[in-house]
Amino acid sequence: MVKKEDRVPEKKPESLFGGRISNLIESIFSDSFFPKELFRSDWDPKIDVVDKGNVISVKADLPGIDEKDLNVSLEDHVLTIEGKREEEHEEKKDGYRRLERSFGSFSRSIALPAGIAADKVEAVYKKGVLNIEIPKNPDKAPKKLEVKVS
Template structure:
């Protein structure tokens, strides 16, 4: 997830067995004073995303990394999910 202008401290990542939730808040302030005028700007915004997870995610091995405004979340599968599969027999007509 790209999060330009947001600091790592302003990002919250949580995980349950059913969903990955990412919350954050962007805050910026700017002040400028010159002869004859003064400008003060503030902007705030928050976001919230909840992503449903498929079964078989190993929540104990999940990790998140924030670097250069990009949040990367890794959710490995459990051994059971990796080995789960079904072979389908091909029949001739």
């Protein structure tokens, strides 16, 4: 049995060599060489996935997205939510202005377990929140096999 005090401390990559490796990587991939937009979507909405027993519930916060700019699909047990939020064009006048709200397109894919009833999925988009209910089909649920160990 390994005692807590005998364990080797975990080293995170960013802590190696006093953080110099992380700094080097950050400088190589800085905006001067590669814009951050190449490595991520414009914004990533927050999504909750909850298994409620007989149904899988998906809730996505999508504030500011028009229903016509939202696409939800289910193919091969993968739920995909895509959309876009348009940038608001404002005239810049005298004074300080700050833009923190994200805009642009996004795409999120969620792998679902086998045994769902894809033909009975219901989705409702109201007040910037997308709720998707994915019923499970008990007839198609994976079967549990017992393996005897000798």
